[in-house]
Amino acid sequence: MPVTDITTDADNLTMTLVAEVDAPVERLWRAFTQPAQLERFWGPPGWPATFTRFEFEPGGRAQYAMSSPQGEKSRGTWEFIAIDEGRSFEVLDAFADEDGEPMAQFPAMRMIFSFETTPGGSRLTNITYFTSAEALEQVIAMGAIEGSRLAMGQLDAVVQDLRAYAQGVGTRIELLDDTHVRITRLIDGPRDLVWRAHHETELLKKWMLGPDGWSMTVAEPATQVGASFRQAWEQDGAPETAFGFEGELLQFDAPRRAVTTERMSGTEGPVTINDLQLYEEDGVTLLTLLIEYPDKQTRDMILDTGMAEGMETSYARLESAVLSG
The missing domain is CATH 3.30.530.20 (START domain)
Structure with a gap:
């Protein structure tokens, strides 16, 4: 620091x-x-x-x-x-x-x-x-x-060249305090397309899948402040594994920033606040996701699910399946 x-x-x-x-x-x-x-x-x-x-x-x-x-x-x-x-x-x-x-x-x-x-x-x-x-x-x-x-x-x-700072590092997770986590990933592609990949149904279903063998069954993004979004997944051939998330769009500043609440579908919580920000330099985009958790226990519980590994798999798929095409 x-x-x-x-x-x-x-x-x-x-x-x-x-x-x-x-x-x-x-x-x-x-x-x-x-x-x-x-x-x-x-x-x-x-x-x-x-x-x-x-x-x-x-x-x-x-x-x-x-x-x-x-x-x-x-x-x-x-x-x-x-x-x-x-x-x-x-x-x-x-x-x-x-x-x-x-x-x-x-x-x-x-x-x-x-x-x-x-x-x-x-x-x-x-x-x-x-x-x-x-x-x-x-x-x-x-x-x-x-x-x-x-x-x-x-x-x-x-102050560093963006490619030198983040290329090849993968998904990086920083614990800022007991309730805030910052996730960064350099995406090899322009910001406008990375933004679209987060807010268009057909593009979302191509990459936001987590581990191999899973499908995104619901992708309903929100693009108006106050509107709700829904996402759901299931393991291929195993509908009993289905789960999803939903929330409300708090801020929408395309193609720079989107802030949403998020909770598991069908539950009352816990609720997180997800702050997505994109910055482009020299043809690559630095994705920063700041997550606010209600408490340290919730933060640690979610991080222990292997969230980072699943995100890295998805971001790599974003580059190969969406941006390369």
Whole structure:
């Protein structure tokens, strides 16, 4: 994980984050100064950011919104104060309203982002200056330290070439905390087609099968927020093995993000929240699935079913049966 240190200083009213990455400083600089790159990590897992304005020049403004799986919004704005190309930039950071304007009830914070070369790659130092001890305590109470750590923990996938970072690794599972699991898989194909493969009945039935010898008998995707989806499978020649899942579509931002609830069909739960996000680079697509479980026991129980192996078999089939055709 890139973050090596986050410290607060109540006397000087600062919070300092230091992150070390295995990439040239020029690449780290681009990650923080191009909105398409920032959107991949500016916000902790489950709260991805969308930048609607980015004027990277002194006096310019940036506006963004982070969206939770349930559709809650947290908005922010930057005013760029100074830029030393390739080395540092300084912003006035503030919480924003629905129009992207700073909210008067929350004091703005001055932030300096500094970049330097290290023997192992490069280093980011981010210092936030607060106007009062109360403002510092308020931000800490809102989870800024852990949120920043999780957000910057996504930098590795951003600053490296996507193929070098994930190709050949297969399905990767990371336990983020007791109730959140992040699953990533590089898919050798364009994002638009990977998106269609997740949301078109005939394509779903070609690849989302799990182990060999199973068939997908029901594939009813949802494409409108509030609509329900249904999926069911059975082992070939053994209808008694049939099972399925159903849920509700919470967010739908084609071809970038889809969020659903999910539970086993015919039961009351447990219910998970599945946050699917797709990012394309150089003709390949990084699939990220963030799953929120109701508790650690449910998380461990589901992971112990061999879910990861079944997903890898399906993703490999997606590449061979859908994308290659």
